[in-house]
Amino acid sequence: DAGITQSPRHKVTETGTPVTLRCHQTENHRYMYWYRQDPGHGLRLIHYSYGVKDTDKGEVSDGYSVSRSKTEDFLLTLESATSSQTSVYFCAARDEWDYGYTFGSGTRLTVV
Amino acid sequence: QQQVKQSPQSLIVQKGGISIINCAYENTAFDYFPWYQQFPGKGPALLIAIRPDVSEKKEGRFTISFNKSAKQFSLHIMDSQPGDSATYFCAASKGSNYKLTFGKGTLLTVNP
Numbered sequence: 578d579a580g581i582t583q584s585p586r587h588k589v590t591e592t593g594t595p596v597t598l599r600c601h602q603t604e605n606h607r608y609m610y611w612y613r614q615d616p617g618h619g620l621r622l623i624h625y626s627y628g629v630k631d632t633d634k635g636e637v638s639d640g641y642s643v644s645r646s647k648t649e650d651f652l653l654t655l656e657s658a659t660s661s662q663t664s665v666y667f668c669a670a671r672d673e674w675d676y677g678y679t680f681g682s683g684t685r686l687t688v689v
Numbered sequence: 690q691q692q693v694k695q696s697p698q699s700l701i702v703q704k705g706g707i708s709i710i711n712c713a714y715e716n717t718a719f720d721y722f723p724w725y726q727q728f729p730g731k732g733p734a735l736l737i738a739i740r741p742d743v744s745e746k747k748e749g750r751f752t753i754s755f756n757k758s759a760k761q762f763s764l765h766i767m768d769s770q771p772g773d774s775a776t777y778f779c780a781a782s783k784g785s786n787y788k789l790t791f792g793k794g795t796l797l798t799v800n801p
Contacts, residue, residue, distance in 0.1 A: 581732075608787070610788070610789075612791075617793060618793060619695075619778060619791045619792055619793040619794050620733070620778065620789075620791040621791070622788055622789070622790075625788060635788065667732050667733070669732075671787065676721055676723070676738065676782075676787055677723060677735040677738065678725075678733075678735065678789065679735075680732030680733050680734065681732050682730075682731060682732050683730075683731075683732055
């Protein structure tokens with residue numbers, strides 16, 4: 578999706594290893610979000626950011642941390658990956674005056 | 690506690706028919722109700738959204754109907770086309786941080 582790039586697009590990792598997913602945006606959006614998508618669960622919020630160095634937890638934040646040192650980058654870290662974190666991860670962003678989210682194309686993460 | 694309940698899980702419609710997807714919410718503080726469309730391998734994309742001060746919003750073949758007293762809103766797709774085949778998510782949010790809470794999604798298949 579224009580303006581939001583997620584990397585990597587696919588990753589396979591082993592249980593217990595740390596993993597970092599990157600979300601990069603070029604539209605100077607203030608708000609950024611990380612969601613995970615799982616069959617039967619829809620999209621669930623992991624963490625979000627309302628500015629540089631300002632972050633807060635979502636509904637499924639256990640086992641995840643985030644950082645936002647620049648407006649354009651929002652990193653999601655799985656501190657010690659578990660099989661339950663196998664999922665598709667989506668980053669989203671929006672402006673202060675535009676309520677609609679713009680989503681990235683997702684990262685498919687498999688923890689074996 | 691599931692704050693946004695979406696039904697049905699899946700829906701099959703013939704070309705030219707009307708597709709109807711329903712959502713119910715519990716939190717009366719929600720004040721923004723969008724619908725997202727997601728194609729396989731892509732991130733969700735904003736389709737249409739409504740605020741509780743109106744009962745209906747129409748954009749082309751897509752209409753949101755909103756019933757504040759019943760705490761329900763629905764998406765109607767008129768003259769459904771095979772290209773509309775996708776997963777649809779309703780969502781709701783409150784306040785200035787606009788953290789969206791999503792329904793679990795509806796897989797729509799429009800047969801030619």
